[in-house]
Amino acid sequence: MLEHFRAGSLLVTSADRPDVLVAACLAAMNGVEIGALLLTGGYEMDARISKLCERAFATGLPVFMVNTNTWQTSLSLQSFNLEVPVDDHERIEKVQEYVANYVNAEWIESLTATSERSRRLSPPAFRYQLTELARKAGKRVVLPEGDEPRTVKAAAICAERGIATCVLLGNPDEINRVAASQGVELGAGIEIVDPEVVRESYVARLVELRKSKGMTEPVAREQLEDNVVLGTLMLEQDEVDGLVSGAVHTTANTIRPPLQLIKTAPGSSLVSSVFFMLLPEQVYVYGDCAINPDPTAEQLAENRDSVCGFRHCLRHRNRVWQCSPTPPAPLARAAT
Known part of the structure; x- marks a missing residue:
C-alpha cells in the first residue's frame, strides 16, 4: 500500500479504513505531499481517527467525502471531465496563474533577450509579476474601511497569498462578524486596530502638522473620527507603508488627507493617478x-x-x- 503514497496522488479509500487513513496522514506529516484523500461510502470519519490525524490535516492535506462506494467512485473519476469551458473565466485564470508559478521566468527572458520586437505583457503574467514583487517587498498596508465586506475579503486574500500585511481599521467585533458572514478567516498576516483605542495618540501630531492652518485639539479629534485621516497619520509616522481606500470613500476624500498631511514627493508639483x-x-x-x-x-x-x-x-x-x-x-x- 505504501508504494501508492506518492506526491500529488489522489488516494481513494473507504472512510471506514482507519489503517489507510492513518498511513496517509503519517506520510503527509513526513513530507509526502499527497494530492488529496477522497473518502467513499458516505461514512463519518471516526472521531478518534480524526483527532489522531489533526496534525496531518494542519499541513494542508485536503480531505473530500462522497456517498458512492470506492468502486463507483473510481469509475466516476475515470470519466471525469477535465476540460475547462471557454466561458469559465475564473477557472481559466486559476489555471494560468498555477502554470505561471512553475514557469522558469529567467529562461523565458533569455528567449527574447536579443529580440527587438515590441514585448507585450499578458494580464496573468502582469498579476503574477506584481504579486511576486509585493511578496519580496513585504510591506504593511492600512485599510481605513476595515469593516467593509469587500475590503475584509481582499485583505484575507492578500494575507493568504503573502502579498502584504493588512491593517484593518475598525471595531474588532464588527470586523470579525463581517469576516464570518463572508466565510473569511482572518489569520496571520492581518492586523485589526480599533480606532477608538489609538485615535487619541495621533491628536498632538495632527495639531503640529496643521498648526499653520489654526488646528486645535478639539478639531483634530473631530477630524480623526475619519479613518482615512487616521490611516494617513499612520502612514506619515512610517507605521505603515501604504494606504488603500475608496470602497466607500470618494476619490477626493481619499486624496485630501495625504495632500494636507504628507504633501507631494520631492520634485513633484501635483498629484496624479x-x-x-x-x-x-x-x-x-x-x-x-x-x-x-x-x-x-x-x-x-x-x-x-x-x-x-x-x-x-x-x-x-x-x-x-x-x-x-x-x-x-x-x-x-x-x-x-
Whole structure:
C-alpha cells in the first residue's frame, strides 16, 4: 500500500479504513505531499481517527467525502471531465496563474533577450509579476474601511497569498462578524486596530502638522473620527507603508488627507493617478485619471513621467501616447 503514497496522488479509500487513513496522514506529516484523500461510502470519519490525524490535516492535506462506494467512485473519476469551458473565466485564470508559478521566468527572458520586437505583457503574467514583487517587498498596508465586506475579503486574500500585511481599521467585533458572514478567516498576516483605542495618540501630531492652518485639539479629534485621516497619520509616522481606500470613500476624500498631511514627493508639483487596464492580450497604464481635469503642458509632461515611473518599477520599457484633453487630438508619440 505504501508504494501508492506518492506526491500529488489522489488516494481513494473507504472512510471506514482507519489503517489507510492513518498511513496517509503519517506520510503527509513526513513530507509526502499527497494530492488529496477522497473518502467513499458516505461514512463519518471516526472521531478518534480524526483527532489522531489533526496534525496531518494542519499541513494542508485536503480531505473530500462522497456517498458512492470506492468502486463507483473510481469509475466516476475515470470519466471525469477535465476540460475547462471557454466561458469559465475564473477557472481559466486559476489555471494560468498555477502554470505561471512553475514557469522558469529567467529562461523565458533569455528567449527574447536579443529580440527587438515590441514585448507585450499578458494580464496573468502582469498579476503574477506584481504579486511576486509585493511578496519580496513585504510591506504593511492600512485599510481605513476595515469593516467593509469587500475590503475584509481582499485583505484575507492578500494575507493568504503573502502579498502584504493588512491593517484593518475598525471595531474588532464588527470586523470579525463581517469576516464570518463572508466565510473569511482572518489569520496571520492581518492586523485589526480599533480606532477608538489609538485615535487619541495621533491628536498632538495632527495639531503640529496643521498648526499653520489654526488646528486645535478639539478639531483634530473631530477630524480623526475619519479613518482615512487616521490611516494617513499612520502612514506619515512610517507605521505603515501604504494606504488603500475608496470602497466607500470618494476619490477626493481619499486624496485630501495625504495632500494636507504628507504633501507631494520631492520634485513633484501635483498629484496624479494611474489605472492599470488589463486588456485581453496586454496591459496599458492610463494617467492622469480624473485628478487634474485641465492640466497645463508642464503638468501633462509631469503626468507622463509619473506613468513611466510606474512602468519602470515593473521593469517594462515605456512607449507613451500623449494626448491633449482640449482639443481631443494627439499631441505627440514618444518612446522613453
